[in-house]
Amino acid sequence: MTSLGVLLVMVNLGALNVALPAIARHFHTGAALSNWILLSYMVVNTVLILVFGQFSDAFGRKMLYLLGMAAFTVMSFVVGFAQNIWLFILFRALQAAGGALIITNNTALITDAFPEAKLSSGLAANVLISSVAQLVGPVVGGVIASTLGWQWVFWSTVPIGVVGVVWGWFTLRHLPSQGSGRRIDTLGGAVTFVALSALIIALSEGSSLGWTAPLVLGGLVLFALLVPLLIWVEQRTHTPMFDFSLFANRAYAMANVATFLNSFARVSVVLLVSLYLQSLLHVDAFFAGISVLPVTVGMIVAAPLTGPLANRFSARILSTTGLGISAVGLILLMGGLRVHLSASLNDSGMFLVGFGSGLFMTPNTRSIMTGVPPERRGFANGLRSMLQNMGQVLSTAVSMTIITSILPLRLQNVVYTGTSGTLPAKDMALIDTGYRLAFLALLAATLAGMAASSLRGESGSPTHPGG
Template identity: 30%
Template sequence: MSNITQTPCDKGVLSVTPPTASGRPPSGMWVLVATILGSSMAFIDGSVVNVALPVLQVDLNATAADVQWVVEAYLLLLASLVLLGGTLGDHFGRRRIFAIGIALFSLASVWCGLSPNIDSLILARAVQGIGAALLVPGSLAIISASFNTNQRGRAIGTWSGFTSITSAIGPVLGGGLVQYASWRWVFFLNVPLAAIVLVILFLHVPESRDETVRGGLDWRGALLATIGLGAIVYALIEAGSLGILHPLVLSILAIGVIIFVAFILLEARIPNPMIPLTLFRSSSFSGANLLTLLLYAAMNGITFYLPFNLIQVQGYPPTLAGLALLPFVLIMFSLSRWAGGLVDHYGARLPLVVGPVIAAIGFALFAVPGIGGTYWLTFFPAVLVMGLGMTITVAPLTTVVMGSVAERHAGIASGINNAVARTAGLLAIAVLGIVVVASFQNNLMSQLAHLPLPASVQQAIAAQGHKLAAIQLPGGINGEARMQIKQAIDEAFVASFRLAALICSILGLLGACCSWFMIQDTRKATTGKTGQKQQTSHEETIDK
């Protein structure tokens, strides 16, 4: 569920030079059908996979680090290549790149569904991430190329409404498939959607590209960003089992940092960088991106571990676990237009302080529930408050990003913010993994020390600490002893989940501080495009 919302500034791909289309004129209905179904593949996949993680972890005998990589491999390639994917569409044709992304995503989905082990699944998810990096920027870019200015707002609104539905039903659908069929069908679901999209694309959607694009592609930047982020994430995930001071962890982390610094230096020197660093001279732009990094790290971190709590500890069936965050999606859907209007009345800085503070309270509320109790009195208040805080934040955040740079840079600025949001989730899951695993193991050993268990049994359980709540109890343990061990495991996980929730709350508060000190409180700079943003605010708030 870590991808239940669209990242901010998804509609930034619309801020492009008017494209040149070739071939027959587009059929508006078919363009919308193709882009909605194509986007839905990524949105549904991003939300349903997390519901399947607790089940596939047991089925494939995976560790906590393994299931982290199931998400991280996808996010790593998507975050690193999404800007390049949009540029490829401008250069070589948006329909062509979108179609390649759809085909690659669907083939990787089949690979995921057929994976015999966790390593194969992780590699397939990485390929899925490459496909998503090609198709995610393409859907709205194709709409931009296919509709004139007067029609575009209505087209985006239609796209927004239908993709919000897929975002809402994604976790529920995934939970149902996991509960009544198999987690593998979560991935197979993409195949018929892909087939329909490809047929419509080549029969009814004309090609388009930006003929004004000059300069080459920043392949070196994309490669350095991918390798640098990959090394850093690998080191952080391995730190969960080896320890942060392990020589392998420190060496790979150092290599990742060096490569990422090389990426920054490259972007500062080449004529056509993937990320123009000069944009960060704007205090508001830098503050908005720092807020994005902190707030989306918090949201992705807490929602990554929530399904494990609900399914493995609280005993929720997967379908109900998928429903747990539905109020979040509904709040953002119903209040997004109202949130966009806050900028008109109060400017952007106040909502970007109040929203993260409310979201931080929501994150902290996840630390309240213990084991048991009805959903409405345990997790629902946290979901409700988190949803309200994120709703207040996202539309003004997008407004600041788009309004803090020159008009000609609006598209790349929003693309950068989109990539920052995805990178936030990538880093949050890796860093929180260290904290959660360490806290779980310490609490578990403390709990087991008070139980009258043979040393061999305690050692066998402790050796599986890297599996978190999915620990398999040794054979021969029955009756009350089995119940006590299961209770100890559950209590240890709840303690580690509470710590993660409090860390996420601190991140939210830090984001509010960044808004207060870095974002300029000038309505003129933040409301110039409010009307356009309100019209399309929902695609800025619902993802995956």
Template identity: 30%
Template sequence: MNKWRGNPWVILTILSFGFFMTLLDLTIVNIAIPDMVDSIDASLDQILWVVNAYTLALAVLMITAGRLGDLMGKKNLFIGGVTLFTAASLACGLAQDPWQLIAFRAVQGFGAALLLPQTLSMIADVFPDEKRGVALGIWGTVAGLASVAGPSLGGLLVTKLSWRWIFFVNVPIGVLALIASFMFMPSAARTVKHRFDIPGVVLTTIALFLLAFGLIEGQKYSWNGAIWGTIAAGVVVLAIFLVYQRGQQENEPLVPFVLFKDRNFSVVNFVGIAVSFGVVGLLLPLTIYLQSVLGFSALKAGGVLVPMAIGSMLTAGPSGVIAEKFGGKYILMGGLIAYIGGVFWIIETVKVGQSWTGLIAPVVIIGAGMGCTFTPMATEVMRNVPPRLTGAASGVNNALRQVGSVMAGAVIGAVLQNQLASSLKDQAAQRAGAVPADFRGQFLRNFDDAGKHLEVGGQSSSAMKFPTSVPADVAHRIQDAAAAVFGHGFIDAMKPTMVVPMAVLAVGAIACLIIVGPNKEEAAAKAAAKEGAPAPDATAGAVDSAAVDSAADSGAASR
């Protein structure tokens, strides 16, 4: 048994169990919304907060958790995060009312925030350079699979068991990860006493909470003055945080600015925001289309997205190996272009009554493109980060990706609702002639505010109630017309909405041109260091880890 303790591949397997759960829970809940509404008598706003509470906790706490891993031990944070996440998952499955579920989802997000940054930084720590590409390829495969498997697995669990099992499924995985962590993960020795930047934690938490809350709730409150005030306050606090951090750079800051001196770290973090935006920007309207327009069950809707996971699995591994050896610049760019092409294909082909087979090819292309993004991003963002700062780097990277998800939810939701409000009125006016004259006024009024409340699974926007005196055949004709209005109206709204993630991904693809390829002199220096031979100067383009470590040690010693 001891021979496996500390084995990098065993550690990677354990980490994969942990972060698979956390990424899965970003998307698995959406497909269970109709069942949740019925089961615990929740309003749509409450159910949306079941989704948002998790995302908000992740976005707010990720930077803090990443830095805590550097200071308190990554194994400790990983185990603590898995424990909290697993317990909260069990509590979510047992929740009896909406507010219990929202509270437990927030705790679940807190656990996820603790463990998620540790996964990428521990991989960077335990794998040597020559094997890191394969390891990151596996990491990217699992990350890509988890990101797109949520609707598929969720549909299966909801259909065959109940919505509660989308949370219960985490319990055995979490317990297994915990047992394996204690058995196989070695304890890291700490030789320097570290300082934790408490004012920085308070400031960044407040700033990210205000920004994320404002973006999440903006559409609900019609982007009124209070929402813009919340966002503005978040920007102000964030500015204060950055000024404060600038003065703490010699004193173990929460966000070491030296990380951003590396061009690749800065650019790839921006690309990460674009990729997260693209994932949410695609899945939100597509999931509603599959269930509300095509009338697919949760299981069938999830099954339609399975090819996306397959495409991601096929490309994530090889792309990681190539990116580590030759650089991820063009692989990442190619993946984003493929993703854009798949979304464009969907825009051109969606229609009322479409067969699921017509979506297979574009969904596979999107998955393949996604697989070419996760691993190269991980490779490039961590390539030049010194070991002391891998936790902070991973925390910043993951936090910004969650900010991208929050932004996408706000922007895509707002665009889709605004487009839907207009398209439903237009479609209702076009199809009102099919409705008996006595009911046309009610028919048109039914769609006046229909776009303000999006629901997944069911065509609530087209539902109309009639007096019992209305003949059944007349009511049936009116309902058919209303269903046609909703179906065609949603497609008319969906197409311009999906242009938004395409545009964001295109900007990300262009930004990839700025990425710098691997420094051959640096690689030679690392190889020479292992052999004990003199090494050429390899400082160009890399983070000066020696200077950072020296400054950090000096700060720790002075305390």
């Protein structure tokens, strides 16, 4: 049942990545607003995931999960009627709030329901469903955007949401957390909301406004000022949202760092390849969706292997190996993505990125979720999901900044919406260089993730979840 929520969210996100050029053309948006078609969801979702984590620990998970499913479904219907780009961004932000409730409670519900011996299998099944959703998403987005229109990219997920709400109401067990009745850290949540919003907006706008723009600098300064305030507030609160004592566990801390870096390195691969094919090589949305499938196929192949392997080998070994495989895939992509595409390098590179990420996720998630007391699983999953989303937001912002930073203004919009003609070889070479530099940044993050994963140490036997 919980996997249906993942299916709903991931199909929607995957479809939007491929449908982005069609939406940008429909609303006649430039580079800055096109960026917010993607980031409006990610900003709100990322900020609220962590804030909602404490609600999960305080009030239980079932009703909050179903509320998120209902909200996401309603907004999936409404967003298709947006009359301008500002309404579109507003509706996507509201949809993101529903998605935050789904993601915050999803993994925590699984961890509550499965005994420790079977938890890896439960988490692996969830990763498998998520991977299938990512496989279906780009295809659905490509087919629907090129035939029925971008609106149906959202409307097509409404039946999934309706089924999920009804099914969940009757089948989900009420499993209140052991922390039920815990007081909500209102001040800590408010400071966190403002601080993360400032950071994400600054990072998001840096690629379009420039890193010295007042909005960008103001956001970074505000974040820097609020972090010490948050630490001060949390140390003086009886029921803090942030339990800093958890990070004294090196395995837990390094697993969270690796989560962020893996997300940063993987998420932009589908977006970058899809944009390159559509905007520069004039490939239609359907074929672009098909072309990025090797990433998800790799995750699907890896998912059923990780459950049994996680019971035999430590998270340190499996997760570090997975990141290493992803690094090899990124190296192949740096050589394969060019005007005269190397299909073998591209497909192999995307498959390895997906396979490596799939091998990484299950043992790393198990290490995080079983490394905290049961009454803090809502926070632990909220933090893990927030770091994943922060990786996605930063990955999108940094990747697009790297690509456009070396381009003249006349070529920057081409990266998002394409051009009706063929670009001169000199311009294409410049854009190709931007894309290779972006993939180089993703490779650097992957190597840093390998270092973090290996530094978590061996905290027990291979079957110990914190290993």
